[in-house]
Amino acid sequence: MLSIGMKRPPKRTRNPERTRAKILEVAFLQILTRGFQGVSVDDIVKGTGLTKGAFFHHFPTKQALGYALVDETLKRMVAERWITPLEGFENPLEGVSVNLKRLIEAMPDEHVPLGCPLNNLVQEMSNVDPVFHEKLNAVLEFWISGVEKHMRRAKDRGLLKEGIGTRSLAEFIVMNHEGAFGMMKSYRNKRVFRSLHDSLKKYLGSVGA
Amino acid sequence: MLSIGMKRPPKRTRNPERTRAKILEVAFLQILTRGFQGVSVDDIVKGTGLTKGAFFHHFPTKQALGYALVDETLKRMVAERWITPLEGFENPLEGVSVNLKRLIEAMPDEHVPLGCPLNNLVQEMSNVDPVFHEKLNAVLEFWISGVEKHMRRAKDRGLLKEGIGTRSLAEFIVMNHEGAFGMMKSYRNKRVFRSLHDSLKKYLGSVGA
Amino acid sequence: MLSIGMKRPPKRTRNPERTRAKILEVAFLQILTRGFQGVSVDDIVKGTGLTKGAFFHHFPTKQALGYALVDETLKRMVAERWITPLEGFENPLEGVSVNLKRLIEAMPDEHVPLGCPLNNLVQEMSNVDPVFHEKLNAVLEFWISGVEKHMRRAKDRGLLKEGIGTRSLAEFIVMNHEGAFGMMKSYRNKRVFRSLHDSLKKYLGSVGA
Amino acid sequence: MLSIGMKRPPKRTRNPERTRAKILEVAFLQILTRGFQGVSVDDIVKGTGLTKGAFFHHFPTKQALGYALVDETLKRMVAERWITPLEGFENPLEGVSVNLKRLIEAMPDEHVPLGCPLNNLVQEMSNVDPVFHEKLNAVLEFWISGVEKHMRRAKDRGLLKEGIGTRSLAEFIVMNHEGAFGMMKSYRNKRVFRSLHDSLKKYLGSVGA
DNA sequence: ACTAACGGGACTTCCCGTTCCT
DNA sequence: AGGAACGGGAAGTCCCGTTAGT
Numbered sequence: 001m002l003s004i005g006m007k008r009p010p011k012r013t014r015n016p017e018r019t020r021a022k023i024l025e026v027a028f029l030q031i032l033t034r035g036f037q038g039v040s041v042d043d044i045v046k047g048t049g050l051t052k053g054a055f056f057h058h059f060p061t062k063q064a065l066g067y068a069l070v071d072e073t074l075k076r077m078v079a080e081r082w083i084t085p086l087e088g089f090e091n092p093l094e095g096v097s098v099n100l101k102r103l104i105e106a107m108p109d110e111h112v113p114l115g116c117p118l119n120n121l122v123q124e125m126s127n128v129d130p131v132f133h134e135k136l137n138a139v140l141e142f143w144i145s146g147v148e149k150h151m152r153r154a155k156d157r158g159l160l161k162e163g164i165g166t167r168s169l170a171e172f173i174v175m176n177h178e179g180a181f182g183m184m185k186s187y188r189n190k191r192v193f194r195s196l197h198d199s200l201k202k203y204l205g206s207v208g209a
Numbered sequence: 210m211l212s213i214g215m216k217r218p219p220k221r222t223r224n225p226e227r228t229r230a231k232i233l234e235v236a237f238l239q240i241l242t243r244g245f246q247g248v249s250v251d252d253i254v255k256g257t258g259l260t261k262g263a264f265f266h267h268f269p270t271k272q273a274l275g276y277a278l279v280d281e282t283l284k285r286m287v288a289e290r291w292i293t294p295l296e297g298f299e300n301p302l303e304g305v306s307v308n309l310k311r312l313i314e315a316m317p318d319e320h321v322p323l324g325c326p327l328n329n330l331v332q333e334m335s336n337v338d339p340v341f342h343e344k345l346n347a348v349l350e351f352w353i354s355g356v357e358k359h360m361r362r363a364k365d366r367g368l369l370k371e372g373i374g375t376r377s378l379a380e381f382i383v384m385n386h387e388g389a390f391g392m393m394k395s396y397r398n399k400r401v402f403r404s405l406h407d408s409l410k411k412y413l414g415s416v417g418a
Numbered sequence: 419m420l421s422i423g424m425k426r427p428p429k430r431t432r433n434p435e436r437t438r439a440k441i442l443e444v445a446f447l448q449i450l451t452r453g454f455q456g457v458s459v460d461d462i463v464k465g466t467g468l469t470k471g472a473f474f475h476h477f478p479t480k481q482a483l484g485y486a487l488v489d490e491t492l493k494r495m496v497a498e499r500w501i502t503p504l505e506g507f508e509n510p511l512e513g514v515s516v517n518l519k520r521l522i523e524a525m526p527d528e529h530v531p532l533g534c535p536l537n538n539l540v541q542e543m544s545n546v547d548p549v550f551h552e553k554l555n556a557v558l559e560f561w562i563s564g565v566e567k568h569m570r571r572a573k574d575r576g577l578l579k580e581g582i583g584t585r586s587l588a589e590f591i592v593m594n595h596e597g598a599f600g601m602m603k604s605y606r607n608k609r610v611f612r613s614l615h616d617s618l619k620k621y622l623g624s625v626g627a
Numbered sequence: 628m629l630s631i632g633m634k635r636p637p638k639r640t641r642n643p644e645r646t647r648a649k650i651l652e653v654a655f656l657q658i659l660t661r662g663f664q665g666v667s668v669d670d671i672v673k674g675t676g677l678t679k680g681a682f683f684h685h686f687p688t689k690q691a692l693g694y695a696l697v698d699e700t701l702k703r704m705v706a707e708r709w710i711t712p713l714e715g716f717e718n719p720l721e722g723v724s725v726n727l728k729r730l731i732e733a734m735p736d737e738h739v740p741l742g743c744p745l746n747n748l749v750q751e752m753s754n755v756d757p758v759f760h761e762k763l764n765a766v767l768e769f770w771i772s773g774v775e776k777h778m779r780r781a782k783d784r785g786l787l788k789e790g791i792g793t794r795s796l797a798e799f800i801v802m803n804h805e806g807a808f809g810m811m812k813s814y815r816n817k818r819v820f821r822s823l824h825d826s827l828k829k830y831l832g833s834v835g836a
Numbered sequence: 837a838c839t840a841a842c843g844g845g846a847c848t849t850c851c852c853g854t855t856c857c858t
Numbered sequence: 859a860g861g862a863a864c865g866g867g868a869a870g871t872c873c874c875g876t877t878a879g880t
């Protein structure tokens with residue numbers, strides 16, 4: 001209920017945050033599907049129902065939109081999907097395996113050929129645009145260091161064999177995530193994921209105490 | 210020595226095969242660096258010193274060049290670098306690890322940020338162009354099945370634990386190759402490769418008999 | 419001192435006249451530097467620290483700003499710099515020469531390549547926008563007729579040879595001003611001005627009685 | 628008649644020089660009328676009946692067209708109209724006056740408001756684009772030094788008073804040309820020209836021996 | 837086999853101006 | 859009076875591809 005003085009929830013007109021979010025959302029999906037260079041500003045504009053003027057108001061260039069996508073959307077997704085869920089597991093090693101399996105199996109089939117949003121952009125843009133590279137690398141590092149924290153937790157609880165470096169393990173885990181997405185993207189089915197997941201699980205078993 | 214009647218090795222004028230090869234070579238490097246969509250026909254033309262007419266004489270479209278690149282260049286490279294060398298190893302599991310290490314360490318530093326030619330294209334083009342996808346997937350399958358042959362050899366020689374599927378193992382190995390390249394592309398150094406390589410080596414050790 | 423009831427000289431908020439003057443001032447300099455068509459409303463807005471809304475509140479269109487610039491700023495400048503000072507000279511012919519010399523020599527070097535505000539706009543806009551033409555021509559006529567008054571004064575005092583028309587002389591004088599500015603704009607130094615000034619001085623000497 | 632080996636006069640299709648010349652011609656007129664910044668590539672393209680592709684083939688950028696216009700068209704015009712004709716006069720001082728009068732009086736009335744092509748560009752572009760400035764200044768210098776040669780001829784023949792510098796005189800003459808065009812542009816009639824021409828003639832008379 | 841003029845269209849950018857809001 | 863979201867359209871650039879010609 002609205003009391004006096006409360007801000008009314010924005011109606012339709014003039015909601016800049018909503019507009020900006022809408023642009024990011026539409027652009028994210030289109031770029032995920034066809035790549036950053038494969039999506040034109042017109043495509044995004046058409047997808048949002050806005051005009052070019054509105055787009056240009058919120059993002060000075062197409063690249064600025066891409067940067068925002070990495071800084072905001074991608075980073076948030078990594079946190080929500082791959083790092084935070086690990087908190088719910090007593091055994092982080094098991095958590096990594098279970099969480100990956102869970103998210104992939106819950107993924108709708110039409111998303112399978114799209115690949116990993118982060119990996120797609122890394123492969124496409126890292127060497128094309130230095131700022132893209134820097135920002136993408138920051139997200140990757142955020143991911144790895146986020147996983148490493150949980151690996152240290154595992155180590156502290158004695159769930160990790162001696163001689164296994166937590167950083168190295170985290171790197172290997174994240175690489176497995178991206179590699180699995182990459183292969184799914186080419187094979188377009190979850191079978192290859194399950195195969196890769198089995199191997200990863202085996203590996204995690206072998207480093208567990 | 211050239212005998213009468215032997216074709217002299219063509220110098221410069223009118224050598225269609227040489228021209229075609231030159232185009233492929235230049236395009237390969239440019240596309241490896243900036244992506245397929247990031248390279249224009251004009252760029253390739255400029256890089257070869259030819260003209261647009263020559264380009265379109267050899268390739269009906271820009272896409273056709275991309276397809277040829279996958280069918281010919283990429284496939285050959287996979288065979289030469291990742292499959293054939295395994296023949297030289299008594300123990301294919303060891304061969305995989307040693308060959309990967311050897312090739313990466315021999316790689317010039319300026320190639321590190323370029324990533325894997327196959328992986329780059331898969332991530333960029335699989336979902337953009339169906340023909341690209343088909344051809345890229347064929348190379349990937351060629352690679353995996355090529356590795357699997359050697360894994361079967363390992364199994365036949367009793368070098369592989371029971372219960373380890375050769376196909377699954379081959380998939381995991383190839384994924385590790387692409388994943389390692391992908392991460393090197395972002396971190397731009399070989400340190401992260403060595404970390405990943407250690408993990409792979411550990412894994413291969415754990416599945417060896 | 420401020421008495422009760424007197425309007426305090428407005429500091430910063432909500433002073434429409436001050437805002438309008440600020441826009442004119444900033445626009446004048448930018449247009450002098452890059453031309454009317456080379457300056458965008460956004461440039462002016464940025465230069466003033468205002469927003470577009472403020473700009474269009476004071477001027478209905480970009481052209482309206484240009485018109486105001488001609489009507490107000492340019493006309494005032496012509497009066498202050500080229501006409502009023504002549505009042506201080508007993509001999510207006512000498513006054514023209516001395517005043518021109520004085521103003522140019524006092525001009526900072528970085529203004530040399532900017533040219534004459536009036537002449538710039540005449541050459542750029544006269545044939546592009548009829549209203550611009552009309553207003554610019556009015557300022558030019560204002561200038562010439564202002565000078566002519568002083569030429570008539572010279573004639574009345576017998577300082578002018580017989581047979582020299584005051585209108586024609588005024589036109590020639592103003593033309594020399596604009597021409598000198600135009601050449602300084604291209605050569606970017608005052609040397610060429612001094613050369614032209616010598617010739618003008620010689621001419622004025624030859625028509626003096 | 629065409630002999631064997633003679634190049635056939637180009638027909639209609641594929642005549643690059645003719646196309647380039649056509650672009651320059653159309654662009655010259657449009658830019659003379661509306662200024663460089665006031666003319667769009669589309670305007671020029673429309674005026675020539677070509678397409679943007681053709682335009683871009685002959686000139687990499689719009690600026691490159693402008694540069695070519697200055698280097699080629701403007702320089703040639705200056706030579707043909709203001710320098711070469713002086714050769715036909717025994718007395719160059721008289722030549723300057725007569726040639727100016729002749730060309731202006733022969734000018735169609737609709738050209739009067741267009742101004743001097745060189746002066747227009749100098750005032751509009753000198754401070755906007757450094758390359759433009761450099762090239763325009765070169766043409767101006769070419770003009771002045773071309774006139775100076777004839778002034779030296781006058782001096783050598785004893786047609787010039789002692790103490791009159793040929794360089795300074797040439798500068799004054801060229802300035803009078805540009806200034807006259809500038810004023811005609813604003814007043815849109817030849818009356819003001821005749822007034823200015825009278826003054827110039829008087830001046831030239833006063834420096835003649 | 838190869839050259840270069842040429843065709844159009846699509847791209848990002850950015851412009852001027854309007855409108856809703858405070 | 860002023861601030862900012864937004865509307866469209868047009869600018870210059872550049873791209874892929876065709877075709878006349880050698």
